[in-house]
Amino acid sequence: VTQLINFYPDHAHLLLSKTWSHIWVCALGLAIALVVALPLGIYLGHKHRGAWIALNVSNGFRALPSLALIAISIAVFGISLINIQIALFVLAVPPILTNAYTAVDQVDPDAVDAARGMGMREREVLLQVELPLSWPLIFAGIRTGAVFIIATAPLAALTGGGTLGDIIVNQPTYHMSGVIAATILVVVLAFAADGLLALAQRAVTPEGLALPKEIHSIVPPTEQVEIAA
Amino acid sequence: VSAVLLAQGGPVIPHFGEADKCVRTNGTFCWHWFVDNFGTRFWPRVVEHIELTLIAVGIGFVVAFALALIAFRYPRFEMPFANVTALFYTIPSIAFFQIMVPVTGINRLTIEIGLVSYTLLVMFRNTLTGLRGVPPEALDAAQGMGLTRRQTLLRVELPLATPAIIAGVRVATVTTVSLATIAAFITPLGLGAPIFNAIQTGANTDFFAAGALAIILALLADLIIVLAQRLISPWMRARSRAT
Numbered sequence: 001v002t003q004l005i006n007f008y009p010d011h012a013h014l015l016l017s018k019t020w021s022h023i024w025v026c027a028l029g030l031a032i033a034l035v036v037a038l039p040l041g042i043y044l045g046h047k048h049r050g051a052w053i054a055l056n057v058s059n060g061f062r063a064l065p066s067l068a069l070i071a072i073s074i075a076v077f078g079i080s081l082i083n084i085q086i087a088l089f090v091l092a093v094p095p096i097l098t099n100a101y102t103a104v105d106q107v108d109p110d111a112v113d114a115a116r117g118m119g120m121r122e123r124e125v126l127l128q129v130e131l132p133l134s135w136p137l138i139f140a141g142i143r144t145g146a147v148f149i150i151a152t153a154p155l156a157a158l159t160g161g162g163t164l165g166d167i168i169v170n171q172p173t174y175h176m177s178g179v180i181a182a183t184i185l186v187v188v189l190a191f192a193a194d195g196l197l198a199l200a201q202r203a204v205t206p207e208g209l210a211l212p213k214e215i216h217s218i219v220p221p222t223e224q225v226e227i228a229a
Numbered sequence: 230v231s232a233v234l235l236a237q238g239g240p241v242i243p244h245f246g247e248a249d250k251c252v253r254t255n256g257t258f259c260w261h262w263f264v265d266n267f268g269t270r271f272w273p274r275v276v277e278h279i280e281l282t283l284i285a286v287g288i289g290f291v292v293a294f295a296l297a298l299i300a301f302r303y304p305r306f307e308m309p310f311a312n313v314t315a316l317f318y319t320i321p322s323i324a325f326f327q328i329m330v331p332v333t334g335i336n337r338l339t340i341e342i343g344l345v346s347y348t349l350l351v352m353f354r355n356t357l358t359g360l361r362g363v364p365p366e367a368l369d370a371a372q373g374m375g376l377t378r379r380q381t382l383l384r385v386e387l388p389l390a391t392p393a394i395i396a397g398v399r400v401a402t403v404t405t406v407s408l409a410t411i412a413a414f415i416t417p418l419g420l421g422a423p424i425f426n427a428i429q430t431g432a433n434t435d436f437f438a439a440g441a442l443a444i445i446l447a448l449l450a451d452l453i454i455v456l457a458q459r460l461i462s463p464w465m466r467a468r469s470r471a472t
Contacts, residue, residue: 063451065403066410067440070440071440151320180324183320183325
């Protein structure tokens with residue numbers, strides 16, 4: 001335990017730089033997943049179409065093993081930043097896509113009818129009615145995706161490195177104290193990201209709309225997928 | 230033989246022939262080499278991978294199911310258990326396996342403990358959600374028919390919760406297939422072994438073949454469970470056709 005506590009001041013510079021690069025790798029991965037999955041999920045949900053696409057892409061991606069994706073991408077592209085980003089993308093898309101689709105698809109039809117009745121255009125219906133009512137569930141999906149990404153990013157150490165994984169997979173150099181110290185940082189990062197996104201979730205949730213009941217945000221959303229399938 | 234060759238002035242170093250061009254240039258995927266080495270190099274790893282997965286999901290299911298039944302009967306146990314198991318999702322598995330080594334040693338047990346830990350949450354949560362999602366009308370009918378609490382659980386609640394329970398098994402299984410590749414970081418078992426080996430040697434065919442086999446295994450497992458789900462709960466299909 002003393003070794004573990006001493007590891008932080010002794011390797012402060014190393015830990016700081018690895019944490020920083022960890023955050024960047026994760027932020028990039030989450031950004032790519034968001035750019036692809038969020039518009040797709042929202043669009044399909046708005047049109048109440050393509051449940052088949054949303055659910056099968058999610059289920060298929062969820063089945064793909066991260067390390068296998070990394071291995072194949074090394075064989076194809078060589079060692080680069082692409083390897084880990086492919087794995088992180090595949091990991092984050094299912095919760096984001098599923099939740100975005102489900103959220104917009106299940107907005108109370110009466111509210112949408114009322115909006116149309118008030119003469120709102122299609123765009124206004126989406127931006128002013130459907131999305132505000134969907135944000136809580138959409139953010140729940142983003143939180144899950146972010147946690148998955150942060151916990152899996154250490155695998156980047158196997159393909160050129162640049163995350164806290166560099167310390168975690170190098171037990172011969174940093175000993176068990178280093179492994180545990182870096183792991184604790186990963187866990188802290190995961191909870192910090194989850195907490196920050198929870199604040200954002202609360203901020204965008206309209207007053208009078210209760211947050212979705214959930215045991216824990218980190219839990220991957222599954223039962224909705226299955227019942228719909 | 231070499232003595233004879235030496236006496237005849239023949240080559241001392243035996244000539245084994247040359248590897249084909251693909252292997253020499255470390256091509257992305259050398260099909261011939263893969264076929265030649267499949268039996269010795271990859272198939273045993275596939276079998277190990279299936280064993281690791283089946284054992285982990287089996288044990289994980291028994292534990293998660295039991296805990297879900299307890300939490301269903303006594304709701305106060307739900308939050309502590311859900312929170313502890315949720316914590317696993319924030320711990321990188323590659324670190325978790327290493328941290329377990331000083332406790333349980335470098336062996337299969339360590340790997341299975343890690344794999345089981347990561348399966349618990351999904352199956353626990355889905356079983357509990359399934360049991361709670363039973364329609365009140367069904368429970369009223371059961372009560373009206375004079376079923377005891379135990380009979381209600383076995384004949385009404387569990388059958389109706391089956392789709393949700395199997396959905397949990399499905400996610401737990403593909404997750405385990407994925408994490409079992411990472412477990413090879415500790416001890417060379419399963420399809421992760423050729424991948425970690427290739428990280429040392431740089432052999433692209435190892436990367437590609439082991440990665441592809443792991444993906445095929447995961448998708449097959451997923452498919453088998455979906456089919457099993459349809460067989461076990463045919464009323465779900467009927468309902469979705471009706472709506």
